[in-house]
Amino acid sequence: MSDLPSLPVTFRPSRTRAVLLGAAAAIFVVVSAVALLLDRLGPGERLSFVFTAALFAGGLLMLARPKVVADDSGVTVVNFASTRRLEWAEIVQVNLRVGDPWVFLDLTDGTSLPAIGIQPGIAKEQAIAHAGALRALVEARSGDPRT
Incomplete structure (x- = not known):
């Protein structure tokens, strides 16, 4: 880790x-x-x-507003016109599939949240690295008893 x-x-x-x-x-x-x-x-x-x-x-x-901020208590997803705060335990999976315009977060309530702050548009390698880092953080933090 x-x-x-x-x-x-x-x-x-x-x-x-x-x-x-x-x-x-x-x-x-x-x-x-x-x-x-x-x-x-x-x-x-x-x-x-x-x-x-x-x-x-x-x-x-x-x-230009979208971003994804990860901290000790969870993840804040800032999209074009909305902001949503998630606890680590609320995120089931981080997805960036071929052809996706940005990362999608699968949530425990069965919905999927677009995380537009990680997008492969101009910088595909950067988006893949960021998605991988967020995925690793989610996997490491989802088992954390403090969350």
């Missing part, structure tokens, strides 16, 4: 996140600059450009 990551550990799609954060910043700056540089625009039109840029950037920031 020496290959287990030390807790707390955060799993997130770092390359995807970097692209999304960069795109959000670039869109906001470029559209806002265009609004300020166009002489023909009135104050209301300039404001609408900046507001629209902020909406697009906000949407990209929401897409």
Whole structure:
């Protein structure tokens, strides 16, 4: 069990996140600059450009939000618009099958929870390593009498 990551550990799609954060910043700056540089625009039109840029950037920031945080007491899954806290004992299995867009956690209540913070999109090897580390943590912690 020496290959287990030390807790707390955060799993997130770092390359995807970097692209999304960069795109959000670039869109906001470029559209806002265009609004300020166009002489023909009135104050209301300039404001609408900046507001629209902020909406697009906000949407990209929401897409960059997912992560999975494992600590001593359990796992917190942060998806696009929701956050769910799980105790270690609630997680039955960690799945990342070929073709899956992200990891799925099988839970003791019979449901499956998507953990979008571990996704093989741009960095397949990183996602496989993160899924394996989370799987090992779940296996090591599920038998822990403290949980």
